[in-house]
Amino acid sequence: MTGGTDLPCTCLRLRQAARQVTRLYDRRLEPAGLRITQFPVLALLRADGPAPLGQLAERLVTDRTTLTRNLRPMEQAGLIETRADPEDRRRRLLVITEQGRAVLRRAAPLWRAAQDELATLLGPELRGRLTGDLDEVIARID
Known part of the structure; x- marks a missing residue:
């Protein structure tokens, strides 16, 4: 079903590509105990x-x-926690913990290695086109 003429479904192809890329990142992040679905959560909470x-x-x-569903294991591992918003006690905020920051520091070079590996596998031309095209897909379907 992966051949070009078997099933010309754009969604299927995107999902297949996403799974392959996810596997690459997950393999690289494994020594830090993170999955690629968790890395951006920690990175965003640290940055923002x-x-x-x-x-x-x-x-x-x-x-x-x-x-x-993806946050539960992170909370159980002590990487994030939920706190009351100091400005509105009824509202809950997600916060990266010190343990989460430490894991993110260990994971950052592993994530960079995954980025570099994917860049090498795709080559600069395909990577540039793909990134631009995916940005456009995201913007158009939003």
């Missing part, structure tokens, strides 16, 4: 500070249910 679930889901272009 505490965030409500909805805002984080929007930044990651995912739905709240999927994000909540």
Whole structure:
């Protein structure tokens, strides 16, 4: 089903490519105990500070249910925690913990290695086209 004439479904092809790329990043991040679905969560919380679930889901272009499911193991591992918003105690914020920061520091060079490996596999021309095309797909379908 992966051949060009078997099933000309754009969604299927995107999902197949995403799974292959995900496997590459997951292999590289494994020594830090992270998956590629977790790395950007920690990176965004570190860069942007505490965030409500909805805002984080929007930044990651995912739905709240999927994000909540992905956050559970991170919370159980002590990488993130939920706190009351000091400005509105009814609102909950996701916060990266010190342990999460430490894991992110260990994971950053592994993530960079995954980036470099993918860049090498794709080559500069394909990588540039792919990145631009995917950005356009995201913008047009939003």
